Amino acid sequence: MTERADVVIVGGGVNGASIAYHLGRRAYGKIIVLEKNDLATGSTAKSAGIVRQHYTNPLIIQMAIESRQFFETFQDEVGGHPGFVQNGFLLFVAGPEVDALQMNVASQRELGLPVEILQPEDVAAYFPGLNMEGVALASYEPSSGYADPHGVAIAFAERARSLGVDFHIGRQATGVRLQAEKVCGIGTDQGDIETPVVVNAAGPWGNRLARSIGVDLPLQVKRLQELFVKPAESYSKYNPTVIDLDKLMYMKPDAGGLVMIGGGITEDHSAIDPDRYDEQVRFETVSDITERAADRMPVLADAAYVRGVAGVITVTPDFHPILGEAPEAKGFIHAMSCNGHGFKLSPVVGRLISELIADGQTSLDISPLHPDRFERGETLSSRYAAFPILA
Numbered sequence: 194m195t196e197r198a199d200v201v202i203v204g205g206g207v208n209g210a211s212i213a214y215h216l217g218r219r220a221y222g223k224i225i226v227l228e229k230n231d232l233a234t235g236s237t238a239k240s241a242g243i244v245r246q247h248y249t250n251p252l253i254i255q256m257a258i259e260s261r262q263f264f265e266t267f268q269d270e271v272g273g274h275p276g277f278v279q280n281g282f283l284l285f286v287a288g289p290e291v292d293a294l295q296m297n298v299a300s301q302r303e304l305g306l307p308v309e310i311l312q313p314e315d316v317a318a319y320f321p322g323l324n325m326e327g328v329a330l331a332s333y334e335p336s337s338g339y340a341d342p343h344g345v346a347i348a349f350a351e352r353a354r355s356l357g358v359d360f361h362i363g364r365q366a367t368g369v370r371l372q373a374e375k376v377c378g379i380g381t382d383q384g385d386i387e388t389p390v391v392v393n394a395a396g397p398w399g400n401r402l403a404r405s406i407g408v409d410l411p412l413q414v415k416r417l418q419e420l421f422v423k424p425a426e427s428y429s430k431y432n433p434t435v436i437d438l439d440k441l442m443y444m445k446p447d448a449g450g451l452v453m454i455g456g457g458i459t460e461d462h463s464a465i466d467p468d469r470y471d472e473q474v475r476f477e478t479v480s481d482i483t484e485r486a487a488d489r490m491p492v493l494a495d496a497a498y499v500r501g502v503a504g505v506i507t508v509t510p511d512f513h514p515i516l517g518e519a520p521e522a523k524g525f526i527h528a529m530s531c532n533g534h535g536f537k538l539s540p541v542v543g544r545l546i547s548e549l550i551a552d553g554q555t556s557l558d559i560s561p562l563h564p565d566r567f568e569r570g571e572t573l574s575s576r577y578a579a580f581p582i583l584a
């Protein structure tokens with residue numbers, strides 16, 4: 194008997210799970226999620242889980258605000274163990290980025306978000322014990338935080354399951370089937386499924402699915418390294434998250450009194466295979482990042498190295514997500530909130546993609562993120578020209 198579904202979502206990461214939850218809430222017919230490996234084992238498994246709201250583009254700021262608000266009530270709405278901690282977010286910039294910071298904060302305030310601009314000497318009120326040398330200006334978002342990416346993805350999936358969504362774990366999509374430029378089904382390693390809608394939430398593997406209909410999205414897969422250290426003194430889980438464009442590193446509290454430090458902003462981002470990459474942190478990276486972090490936070494000079502992890506992110510030429518229906522195939526919807534921002538945006542991405550499928554339109558205008566923007570030459574930009582990954 195032919196297997197049929199109203200929607201097939203490819204990918205059981207945080208975005209696929211969020212879309213499944215939002216469609217499940219709308220009782221949108223039969224929904225199947227295909228996950229070739231296990232839930233939350235792709236980019237989501239390695240994510241730092243930072244939920245900040247500082248961006249250049251008002252659309253992304255709006256999406257980040259809505260997602261942060263969702264995280265605040267996640268446990269009541271969805272259940273599970275999202276692990277959201279509202280620890281606040283500090284951004285440090287050196288001289289050349291001062292204008293960008295001020296303009297982005299102005300956009301945030303226009304959207305109603307409380308954000309402070311701080312002189313370096315004022316930062317101690319929120320995060321004492323830092324050496325502020327080299328910082329020209331800072332911004333502080335009290336409402337930002339971090340969450341547990343695995344916990345969030347599993348919670349979305351569990352709730353979606355209870356709403357009737359079928360998760361086919363260990364089942365790989367092999368290619369989208371088209372008829373007269375419309376989706377009519379999807380091939381899998383365990384037989385075909387007839388469906389009018391396929392959602393590409395395959396993260397770093399997204400281009401492989403797109404290529405099955407002859408589309409080559411301008412995506413690169415890149416490697417990010419993060420390490421976890423234990424300071425000699427206890428470290429509060431409420432210490433703010435910091436992105437430091439002077440020291441080119443970021444840090445946040447992690448479970449068990451650890452500090453997670455990332456230095457991905459400067460890393461060699463050569464394209465890599467998401468199925469075959471070095472998941473270890475390189476020795477020189479450990480000493481380089483810890484040195485830069487300890488310059489900023491002297492207490493980290495004596496911290497013990499606990500572990501390191503490397504993960505992959507999907508990067509677009511303009512460092513913004515790809516959301517929308519493929520121009521080449523009606524019913525084939527890309528949902529890749531990539532560029533290292535995909536975790537924090539997952540709640541709103543789930544809502545918007547479910548609206549696109551169920552209503553044929555979205556309540557927020559996401560046309561600037563449409564997959565055809567690269568061909569149209571209407572790409573987005575970041576005010577942080579030297580660090581566009583910050584978007």
Ligand SMILES: Cc1cc2nc3c(=O)[nH]c(=O)nc-3n(C[C@H](O)[C@H](O)[C@H](O)COP(=O)(O)OP(=O)(O)OC[C@H]3O[C@@H](n4cnc5c(N)ncnc54)[C@H](O)[C@@H]3O)c2cc1C
Nearest residue numbers: 204206207208229235236237240241243366396504535537
């Ligand atoms: C080190 C690191 C730190 C990060 N830090 C942050 C952060 O602080 N904040 C933030 O917002 N974002 C962060 N990100 C980015 C964020 O983690 C990702 O954007 C997000 O997790 C992407 O989720 P996803 O569901 O789109 O993709 P994924 O989690 O990669 O899920 C895609 C899934 O699709 C499955 N799949 C692929 N192809 C197929 C197929 N053909 N058939 C069936 N299944 C398939 C894969 O197995 C995978 O499970 C970070 C990423 C990394 C690597």
